[in-house]
Amino acid sequence: MAQFLEERLPATISYGGSFSEDHAVNTVETVGGDEYRSLRHPFVRLSYDISYARNIAFVRDKVLNLYARANGMYRGFRVKDFKDFTTNAYILAPTALDQPMQLVTPGVYQLMRWYGSPTDPQAARRRLRKPVAGTVKIAFGGQVIPNDQVIIDYTAGIVRLPGLARSSITAITKAAQAVVTAPAHGFTVGQSVALFGVQGMTQINGRRAIVTRTTTNTLTLDLDSSSFSDYASGGQIQNLPLDGEQVTAGCEFDIPCRFNSDISTGFPGHGVLTSDGIQIIEIFNP
Structure with missing residues (x-):
């Protein structure tokens, strides 16, 4: 049976409690007072200490039920860390360049x-x-x-x-949307392609563009080549990143976590169930 439950700890839960982020640092101090530090690995580890005081049905269905299905500390689950959940400045909408x-x-x-x-x-x-x-x-x-x-x-x-798709170039037009002749190329509209090894029109080397139109032997690219030098010869066009192309x-991302403590609960009043000191810790190999 899987050791990870592909579900998120309910986002409606108020965490309260506290959190910490640990770094795997070893520190050694010599008798002379000098300090030496080493980093076992560079990965950040998040841990939470959370508490709940909600109606019985909520705590039972959202917390205790997950704890039971996770076999306590055995299975992992997703946690949204509300202070750091995207690749763009912690909380901003993600972009492809992050x-x-x-x-x-x-x-x-x-x-x-x-x-x-x-x-x-x-x-x-x-x-x-x-x-x-x-x-x-x-x-x-x-x-x-x-x-x-x-x-x-x-x-x-x-x-x-x-898989790599690559074709040899035999001509390129100077136009607002460059037309590349690449016999029997096999590319399709919407694909992203990059060009390299072109002689004459060297400004196009290393450029990447979206294919907007195709025929059996040509591709029209969303790339303005009208100010480039004339095409002379050679060149290749391919779909995968070029060498050195980032x-x-x-x-958005969740943190894979597991429970790191047993759960104890109490009944402070009619219809209310509390659960204090629940420890949750990030797992690196979910």
């Missing part, structure tokens, strides 16, 4: 939330294992990619790119 994704294997990326520079190997970060369904946005080289061109796993935060994403 965060660089982390390459897992060629064509496979992990959604990320960076709290420092992505180029810093010790920067605080989160692997976004539980993005909110329907909120993920992807971009290659700064251009938004339609979601039907990638595969998004909302239970693991993994984005898979399609792959970014944005989304």
Whole structure:
């Protein structure tokens, strides 16, 4: 049976209590008073200590029921952290340019939330294992990619790119919407493509554009080439990111958590049930 329940701790619950964020830092102090610090890993861990005082039906149905189905501390569940739930400045609407994704294997990326520079190997970060369904946005080289061109796993935060499609270029027009001749190319309207290796019209190299019209041998791109140099020869056009082209994403996300304590309840008054000191902790491998 699955060790994770794909459901969110009810958002209507008032957390009260407190929260903490831990960093895996080891600190050693020498007899001379010098301090040495090491970072075991760069991942932030969230924990909550929450309390409830609600009507009996609410606490039973929304808290105790989840605790029972989770087998106490065994199964995980989603938690919305109201102070940090999007990739854009903690609470703003996500955009496709928010965060660089982390390459897992060629064509496979992990959604990320960076709290420092992505180029810093010790920067605080989160692997976004539980993005909110329907909120993920992807971009290659700064251009938004339609979601039907990638595969998004909302239970693991993994984005898979399609297989490589590439075609040789034999001509490019100078126009408000460039027409690229690439015999038997196989691309379709709405796809995002990038060009490289073009001679003459070198300004188009490294550019990415959406295909707006196709024939068997041509593609019309949403790219103004009217001021570019004349096309001379060569070049390739492909769907996947070019070498060095940044792959970014944005989304809303939940924190995968589990209960980290037993639950005790009380009856302070008629029809009211309290549950104090419930500890919830983030899990890294849901």
